[in-house]
Amino acid sequence: MSALLEVSALNKHFGGLHAVKDVSFSMAAAEIVGILGPNGAGKTTLYNLLTGFIPADSGSIVFNGRTLRGLAPYRIAGLGISRTFQLCRPFVGMTVLENVIVGGLGAQAGERGDLEARALALLEKVGLSGKEQLLVELLSYGDQRRLEIARALAARPALLLLDEPFAGLGSGEITDLSALIRSVHAEQGLTVMLIEHKLHEFMRLVGRVIALDFGEIIAEGSPEEIVRHPKVIEAYIGRGDEQAEEQADAA
Amino acid sequence: MFGKRIDYAGAVGFIVFMAALPLVFGGNYLIGVLTVSVIYGIWAVSWDFMSGLTGRENFGHSLFIGVGAYTAGFLNTAFGFGGWWSLPAAMVMAMLFAVIIGLPTLRLKGPYFALAMLSGAVIMQRLMLIFWEQTGGEEGINGIEPLIRSQLGFYYFALAALVLVTALLLALARSHWGLILRAIRGDEATCQAAGINVTFYKIASLVISAAFAGAGGAIYAHYQLQVSPQLFAVVTSITIITMVYVGGMASIYGPVGGAILLVLLTELLREFGEWRLMIYSCTLILILFFVPHGLIAPTWRRFRSKLRRAQ
Ligand SMILES: Nc1ncnc2c1ncn2[C@@H]1O[C@H](COP(=O)(O)OP(=O)(O)OP(=O)(O)O)[C@@H](O)[C@H]1O
Ligand SMILES: [Mg+2]
Numbered sequence: 001m002s003a004l005l006e007v008s009a010l011n012k013h014f015g016g017l018h019a020v021k022d023v024s025f026s027m028a029a030a031e032i033v034g035i036l037g038p039n040g041a042g043k044t045t046l047y048n049l050l051t052g053f054i055p056a057d058s059g060s061i062v063f064n065g066r067t068l069r070g071l072a073p074y075r076i077a078g079l080g081i082s083r084t085f086q087l088c089r090p091f092v093g094m095t096v097l098e099n100v101i102v103g104g105l106g107a108q109a110g111e112r113g114d115l116e117a118r119a120l121a122l123l124e125k126v127g128l129s130g131k132e133q134l135l136v137e138l139l140s141y142g143d144q145r146r147l148e149i150a151r152a153l154a155a156r157p158a159l160l161l162l163d164e165p166f167a168g169l170g171s172g173e174i175t176d177l178s179a180l181i182r183s184v185h186a187e188q189g190l191t192v193m194l195i196e197h198k199l200h201e202f203m204r205l206v207g208r209v210i211a212l213d214f215g216e217i218i219a220e221g222s223p224e225e226i227v228r229h230p231k232v233i234e235a236y237i238g239r240g241d242e243q244a245e246e247q248a249d250a251a
Numbered sequence: 252m253f254g255k256r257i258d259y260a261g262a263v264g265f266i267v268f269m270a271a272l273p274l275v276f277g278g279n280y281l282i283g284v285l286t287v288s289v290i291y292g293i294w295a296v297s298w299d300f301m302s303g304l305t306g307r308e309n310f311g312h313s314l315f316i317g318v319g320a321y322t323a324g325f326l327n328t329a330f331g332f333g334g335w336w337s338l339p340a341a342m343v344m345a346m347l348f349a350v351i352i353g354l355p356t357l358r359l360k361g362p363y364f365a366l367a368m369l370s371g372a373v374i375m376q377r378l379m380l381i382f383w384e385q386t387g388g389e390e391g392i393n394g395i396e397p398l399i400r401s402q403l404g405f406y407y408f409a410l411a412a413l414v415l416v417t418a419l420l421l422a423l424a425r426s427h428w429g430l431i432l433r434a435i436r437g438d439e440a441t442c443q444a445a446g447i448n449v450t451f452y453k454i455a456s457l458v459i460s461a462a463f464a465g466a467g468g469a470i471y472a473h474y475q476l477q478v479s480p481q482l483f484a485v486v487t488s489i490t491i492i493t494m495v496y497v498g499g500m501a502s503i504y505g506p507v508g509g510a511i512l513l514v515l516l517t518e519l520l521r522e523f524g525e526w527r528l529m530i531y532s533c534t535l536i537l538i539l540f541f542v543p544h545g546l547i548a549p550t551w552r553r554f555r556s557k558l559r560r561a562q
Contacts, residue, residue: 073440077446078446083444085441085444089441090438091434094434098430098433098434102430102431102434104445105434105445105447106447107446115427151441151445152444
């Protein structure tokens with residue numbers, strides 16, 4: 001299988017901090033890959049490099065045969081990479097429906113199709129029917145997370161990057177949201193990458209895990225392999241992180 | 252839809268009212284005040300389209316007004332361009348200035364754009380004085396020909412221009428374009444993540460805003476029959492922003508009402524002499540304090556939803 005995304009020797013420094021260090025990996029189409037790592041490991045920074053929000057110092061990113069380094073974020077999005085943000089960043093002052101419609105407005109006018117109908121269908125899919133006309137700032141946190149995903153899907157991406165989609169959600173909501181991710185993956189063959197700390201759902205959702213620590217890839221493999229990997233155990237338990245217990249649970 | 256029909260009825264009612272006013276009351280004084288209020292309406296609407304929708308406040312709208320007015324005045328007096336040529340020329344010049352200022356500053360976050368517009372206007376006002384041999388200095392350019400000789404005819408022309416500009420910008424604001432501008436106000440990063448070229452939309456909207464401000468400037472020049480450096484004054488920009496606030500930011504039609512209301516208020520207060528400015532300022536502060544979202548647009552929305560419920 002040829003790779004959809006090919007990242008090699010990617011580096012990013014913030015002053016003296018080596019936030020992303022020689023990161024190389026590849027993703028095949030229709031995979032679900034999880035990014036695991038303690039706080040400050042460089043996960044969000046990796047997303048920012050992939051989506052062009054922060055320029056990389058060196059390395060290469062090739063998506064669908066096109067090199068992405070140096071492209072503006074809106075161009076990368078236009079090539080089919082959608083992302084969500086770790087902290088929800090909706091379009092405040094607009095309705096829920098308008099938020100999702102804007103998600104589809106990056107496409108050329110001729111290729112947009114019926115945006116409103118598609119936005120309504122997406123809202124139904126993520127479980128926000130009946131809230132279309134609400135101002136987005138009135139939504140609960142959980143609903144804002146769902147909206148964020150609907151907005152990202154409105155752009156019809158080939159690759160969806162989710163940054164801690166389960167953060168701040170209750171366990172019932174997490175089950176719903178991961179069912180949603182699984183269903184868009186199954187129906188549309190969407191390739192998904194997700195960052196998560198909530199290991200329970202995460203490990204059941206992803207096919208492969210890339211573990212980061214101090215900006216470096218320390219392990220890569222199936223969820224079962226990763227939780228037993230000594231370096232991963234050290235990264236979490238060795239430093240007494242609060243995730244350690246969840247980690248042990250998942251194993 | 253019923254709501255749309257109420258809007259159209261409101262628009263027609265407004266146009267008929269504005270057109271009938273001078274016929275009912277008559278007098279060149281009233282026609283003059285109405286003409287100025289309508290021209291301010293064009294400036295306020297054009298400001299609202301860019302700054303109201305995107306939230307990037309422009310503190311130097313008078314730059315585009317002055318550039319448009321001077322372009323029209325200069326072409327008319329120096330080369331004998333008729334009004335129908337100086338008007339589009341004024342628009343083009345104002346658009347050029349919008350590109351020159353918008354291109355470097357609108358891609359940046361922070362106050363650069365607002366400051367560049369403000370200083371652009373101040374610098375242009377100075378330049379008009381420094382190059383007095385070409386610009387006429389303090390006196391400005393005199394002897395500009397009127398567009399239309401009859402005062403009433405000119406008023407109707409300005410009113411038609413206001414209606415056209417408002418209709419156009421309202422249509423644009425309610426299209427996908429307007430949705431994108433409001434999304435930019437909501438969150439620029441999310442817009443980029445959605446594949447939207449934020450810089451392009453901001454600059455293009457400033458160019459559109461400038462075109463109509465410049466057109467308004469040219470109309471004003473052909474009305475006053477002279478232009479002076481005072482056109483670039485910062486106080487003009489502040490007045491326009493106040494009109495937008497009073498009318499209702501980002502509603503496009505609200506600022507029309509705000510402009511007419513404030514111009515009329517200024518005239519009504521004339522008899523108070525020295526006290527005028529104080530009464531005017533206090534009235535404004537009270538309005539903005541009690542109705543922070545403005546007077547005109549929110550009132551209209553409330554009225555419309557009442558009618559809808561009654562139906
Ligand atoms: N724009 C920036 N400028 C300077 N330093 C940054 C910037 N963004 C991130 N960092 C630093 O880079 C490191 C990695 O941050 P990053 O946000 O990528 O971590 P993360 O793995 O997403 O962590 P978390 O789980 O807390 O979200 C941190 O030390 C952070 O302080
Ligand atoms: Mg993060």
